[in-house]
Amino acid sequence: MAALGALAAVAAGMAVASPSAQAADPTSSNGASAGSDPASRERAFAAASAEYGVPRTVLEAVSYAQTRWDFNPGHSTSGGYGPMHLVDANLGSAAEGRGLGDAPAPAPAPAADTLGRAATLTGLPEAALRTDERANIRGGAALLAATQKRLGLPTGASTDAGQWYAAVADASGSTEQDVASAFADDAYSVIASGASRRTVDGKQVSLVPSSVKPQAAQVGRLGLHKKQNAGPVDCPPGLDCEWVPAPYQDLGGGDYGNHDLANRPTAPKITNIVIHNTEATYDTTLKLATDPTYLAWNYTLRSSDGHVAQHLQAKDVGWHAGNWYINGHSIGLEHEGFAATGAQWFSEPMYRSSARLVRYLAKEYDIPLDMQHIFGHDQIPGVTPANVAGMHWDPGPYWNWEHYFQLLGAPLQSHTSGAAKDLVRILPGFEDNRQTVTYCDGAVADSCGSQPTNFVYLHTAPSETAPLVNDIGRNSKGAPSTTSVSDIGARAQAGLTFAVAERQGDWTAIWFNGVEGWFLNPASAPAAVPVKGSYVVPKAGLAKAPVYGRAYPEASAYPAGIPVQALAPLQYSFAAGQRYAVGDLTVPTDYYRAVTFSPDTPNDHLDVVGQDRYYQISLGHRFAFVRAADVDVVKAQ
Incomplete structure (x- = not known):
């Protein structure tokens, strides 16, 4: 890999951004503090359902699919406010200049101004729709009712919930039929399964399971277009994806950017998916991914609506993990957001899009759906002792792994x-x-x-x-x-x-x-x-077993002309008497050699495969590798 890629770790520089405080408890429209009343959000759904003639199950399911009923303070560069995720398309970049890149971001991608439309329909000021839970839910109900009326479909709080499929699909904000349908299917699955939770701001909301037959054919009434992807987009049906290519470019002087060509999954094998966050706004992130002097990863996801930009084909190697061995075996997903502000950026649409994409990729490349193979950038080890302290910590302490794996199934x-x-x-x-x-x-x-x-x-x-x-x-x-x-x-x-x-x-x-x-x-x-599961212990007679940040081949595996890559044990002590859980017993042993721009260079763009065997272990917050020759595997009791 070129020096540029070797020195940099990820699109997100992980500079800590200054967060606004967690969303203050919204105040109800009658002036009473909603924050002190756990039932206020439930009552707001009931009142809005009755006022605008929207079945309560539909209203609550749409909100759950957008926010899981949380009162979000505005996501991404286009808002996304309250339990109904009302988007302010005129907001502009709320976080411009934070994180990486200080140049002004380009105008946000077109988005449905649901906040403005809700203000027109309800007569409420936009400020109230942003901060007041009753106003926000009324706005969401008004939008659903207006769509239902426009389409000539039956209205009323007691109407069959299945008759609202088109209105629910329209609430996705997407102009693509399969994406809108996927959102509606998510919402109707919530109606069928039910849900109950206490929100981040302390509100208790429940949706009792009910039998419903969604009228999916209604989506044709919306006049949405069929998705036509340009470029080699690799995304599942129902996911809003576009091709925003990362440049592979000769920069002169033996340097190049911003990724490496390869022939994955033939060589190297794809075994992992890495979850990152950007530490920059979506628009700034796209500028970085398309900069030949910077780095590239595979996908970027937008916070406000879960929109996906793909930058690399899976066959090529992105520079995103800060560990060349992991780069060679992984697909990198960058999620718009700042790790220190947590839920202000990690929106439900983004979680759902990410999970849909990861499920698809995991099936395509036979990647197990567990945290030994789908992991955060913060779990990746340094390659040498000197690299450990500088490794990254995204997506950070506020990424909801438990919910994410529920979405992964x-x-x-x-x-x-x-x-x-x-x-x-x-x-x-x-x-x-x-x-x-x-x-x-x-x-x-x-x-x-x-x-x-x-x-x-x-x-x-x-x-x-x-x-x-x-x-x-x-x-x-x-x-x-x-x-x-x-x-x-x-x-x-x-x-x-x-x-x-x-x-x-x-x-x-x-x-x-x-x-x-x-x-x-x-x-x-x-x-x-x-x-x-299983755990490992040092082999009898060993005072300790070395642990490594990569699984490189033994010296004899390297052909003439390719320098042997030294294996430096990390500074952690895996001493006799200790034991560590096994994450993977089938770790590839290889080194992908890619140090020049031209794929025709002799002894370059070549995967060196060894016979030595490694296991992945759960060493600490980050995993590590141990040689099979140094440990015994024990079935846990």
């Missing part, structure tokens, strides 16, 4: 076993798991507010007052990890499986980066569940 609760004792999977829940996180704006300790988080902290002893464990790769002097938003050193993340070290009362200790890390895990409210 592979819930993280699967393969649990109440009888298992050697392995546990961290599953603290999300909405109610509000861990202390600090320094979200890079300067003020208490700037993060109270947000749901995806991890539990690990302590050096079974006590809340005990220091957090140290990550020697981040702090070689042994200082405890911190609660800073970017410090992953003591975070056991949801969905990851760890080997149990010991238990004391309500506390469980796991092996984590060479030390025991304790977390509160009472039977009455467990933060982890027992799971089946």
